[in-house]
Amino acid sequence: MTMHAPAPDAAKEPGRLAITISGLVKHYGSHRALNGIDLEVRRGERIVICGPSGSGKSTLIRCINALERHDGGSIVVNGIELTADEGTVQDIRQEVGMVFQHFNLFPHLTAIENCMLAPQLNRGLTKARAEKLAMHYLERVHLADHARKYPSRLSGGQQQRVAIARALCMEPRILLFDEPTSALDPEMVNEVLGVMEELAASGVTMLCVTHEMGFARRVADRCVFMDHGEIVESRDAASFFQAPESQRLRDFLAQILR
Amino acid sequence: MNGLPIDLALAWESLPALFDGLKVTAILTALPLLLGLALAFPICFARMSDRRWLALLAEAFVTFFRGAPLLILLYLVYYGLGQIEALREGPFWILFGSPFGCAIVALSLNHAAYMVEVLRGGLLAVPHGIVEASEALGITRRNIFIWVKMPLAIRYGLKAYQNEVVSFIKGTAIVSVVTITDLTAVANSIFEQTYDPFTPILCAAAFYWAFVNIIRLGFGLWGRWLNRHNAEDVAADAGVPGRGAALRRTSDLGQVTP
Numbered sequence: 001m002t003m004h005a006p007a008p009d010a011a012k013e014p015g016r017l018a019i020t021i022s023g024l025v026k027h028y029g030s031h032r033a034l035n036g037i038d039l040e041v042r043r044g045e046r047i048v049i050c051g052p053s054g055s056g057k058s059t060l061i062r063c064i065n066a067l068e069r070h071d072g073g074s075i076v077v078n079g080i081e082l083t084a085d086e087g088t089v090q091d092i093r094q095e096v097g098m099v100f101q102h103f104n105l106f107p108h109l110t111a112i113e114n115c116m117l118a119p120q121l122n123r124g125l126t127k128a129r130a131e132k133l134a135m136h137y138l139e140r141v142h143l144a145d146h147a148r149k150y151p152s153r154l155s156g157g158q159q160q161r162v163a164i165a166r167a168l169c170m171e172p173r174i175l176l177f178d179e180p181t182s183a184l185d186p187e188m189v190n191e192v193l194g195v196m197e198e199l200a201a202s203g204v205t206m207l208c209v210t211h212e213m214g215f216a217r218r219v220a221d222r223c224v225f226m227d228h229g230e231i232v233e234s235r236d237a238a239s240f241f242q243a244p245e246s247q248r249l250r251d252f253l254a255q256i257l258r
Numbered sequence: 259m260n261g262l263p264i265d266l267a268l269a270w271e272s273l274p275a276l277f278d279g280l281k282v283t284a285i286l287t288a289l290p291l292l293l294g295l296a297l298a299f300p301i302c303f304a305r306m307s308d309r310r311w312l313a314l315l316a317e318a319f320v321t322f323f324r325g326a327p328l329l330i331l332l333y334l335v336y337y338g339l340g341q342i343e344a345l346r347e348g349p350f351w352i353l354f355g356s357p358f359g360c361a362i363v364a365l366s367l368n369h370a371a372y373m374v375e376v377l378r379g380g381l382l383a384v385p386h387g388i389v390e391a392s393e394a395l396g397i398t399r400r401n402i403f404i405w406v407k408m409p410l411a412i413r414y415g416l417k418a419y420q421n422e423v424v425s426f427i428k429g430t431a432i433v434s435v436v437t438i439t440d441l442t443a444v445a446n447s448i449f450e451q452t453y454d455p456f457t458p459i460l461c462a463a464a465f466y467w468a469f470v471n472i473i474r475l476g477f478g479l480w481g482r483w484l485n486r487h488n489a490e491d492v493a494a495d496a497g498v499p500g501r502g503a504a505l506r507r508t509s510d511l512g513q514v515t516p
Contacts, residue, residue: 065394093396104391108409108487117405118395150487163391170395 018043018078018174018205019064025072026059026229033059035229036073043173046206048216048237051226052252057209060226061176064207065096078173094122097167101179103159105151111162112138112147115169122170130169137165141195157188161195168199175199177208211256217241225249263456272448272458279444280465286430286440289362291423294369301370302377316374323371329432331368336360336436357436365430372422380415381407413484420477424470431466441465 019041026034034056041047049057062068064075066082066089075082077092106114115134119125125133138144141161151159160180167175177196181189193215200206200219210216216223216237223240225233225248233240233249244250304316323331339345339354346355353359384407392402434443445462449455482489 067390067394090396090398093394096394098391098394100387100391100394102387104385104387106388106391106406108413108484110487118392118397121398121401121405122396152488166395 016043017041017076018045019207020076021060021064021073023073024060024063024070024075026056026063026068026070033229034063034070037229037231039224039231039234041174041205041207044203044205045221046200046219047208047222047224048220049207049209049224049226050211050213050216050252050256051232055226056229057226058178059229061098061178061207061209064174064176065093065098067098094170095172096174096176097170097172098176098178099160099163099167099180101183103151103156103163103183105159105163105166107151110148110150111143111154111165114151114162115166118166119169133169134165137168138162140168140198141165142191155188156184157191160184160188160192164192164195164199172204174205174207177206177210179209179211181210181212213241213253213257225252227252264460265452265454265457268448268452268454268457269461272444272461275444275448276441276458276461276465279439279441279462280469282439283427283430283441283466284469286361286365286433286438287427290365290369291426293362293366294373297366297370298373298377302374302381305374305378306381320371320374323367324375326368328364328368328429329435332361332364332432332436335364357433357438361433361436361438365426365433368429369422369426372426373419376415376418376422377411379418380411380413383414384410416477416481416484420474420481423473423477427470427473428466 017040019039021037021039024034024037024039025032037056037060039060049060051057059068063070064077064082069084070082078095080088080091080095082088082092105111106117109117112131112134115137116125116127116130119130119133120127135144135147138147141164143158143161143165146154146158146162151162154162164180180196181192184192189212193212196206196208196215197219206219208215208220220237222234223237224231225240225244225246227248232246233244240249241253244253301316301319304312305320307313307316326334335354336357339360345351353363388406388410389402392406397405430440431442433440434446439447441462445458448458452458
């Protein structure tokens, strides 16, 4: 059964909603990866999504920017309903930035060129302006000194921070993180989480799939627990950890917080 | 006989004629390389298309022109097409009426068939995650192809391309059977006039060797420049890694880190 905390005032002020997901269904062949997801995300809200592997959490955020096409239900991002139409998909992708588990930087471009590409191609920025913009965001992730390096010369943590800067350069209003620290060596996790916490403080809407429960406690307004393609529990971070309602979440937390 | 298999005086005398032959060989290399490559792109797209009939058509082209020996292909174009009356009286007879035109057509078709597979291999090697990251940034499919997929595919496919070009150059020698006086034909005619098999043939071999190795050297430099992002000591603090710095590197040839 799906239980989710009502987003306060959301119904009264639809303009304050960044993302509205209702009845979302996604199949891979006969496997039902998402089984009727309902989720409302307010502007500026920071949501952490967790759950066991295969629970559909990555699929859910990948549906939001149409990296996966959903089979049923609806997704509305900043008032735009996501359809199969290429133009609509492009519009939504301009509003939504994404950071991946494996960074996925362009290996043939330097850190700053990685950040400049999309603004130059999508927004027609001149090289000089794109460079200024890229430098601004590289500074924000504390990598200005490494701007001219190629990804192969950077550590995992640095690469992930470049990836965050690259997403920020499109100045999206919503940021999706798909297990951003899972591929990192332990000593590099904190530098990435640190940048993400700074971002969270800036007011950008964040949806973050992660198992970093410390981060969830410090940053998340709301924690969502998924299992078998459904949202099992969705509530504010404090009660999520202190008073989980469902047995499944209690089991999950017991395992992960061991 | 002076003990050497080569008659130095004859070799010296033959140089101008061999140079003329080399020029023909160079033209018969350059034109089909350009035409074949231009042809390979649309056929490669068709081969990778989701439309099954289109992919099958392209596959049939590749199978036929890669499977047919170049010599047979040349005979078919040179002798076979001349049997078609409509063609003899049509505007294309300017092309198919000359041995040179026929050679260009046969060589281009052969090269295109091989290049379809080289291109396809390079494009398939581009990591999916990098393409997804580009999509998530809202970059259009066309721009992803031009700025992300192709630059990487060139890097992945460069070695295979170099092999194809080198074996192609040597393959052009068969055009002498349709009365074109390329490098091999010139050497052969000197042999027939002097009954000295060694001097002209070995000189021609030296010309081919030099030609092929200049091309190889060019590929080597190109590859090193393309893969400057992998060069070990690209000094990031020296600003944008210069072409010169990358070219001085002797290792890391042809490697691409995805």
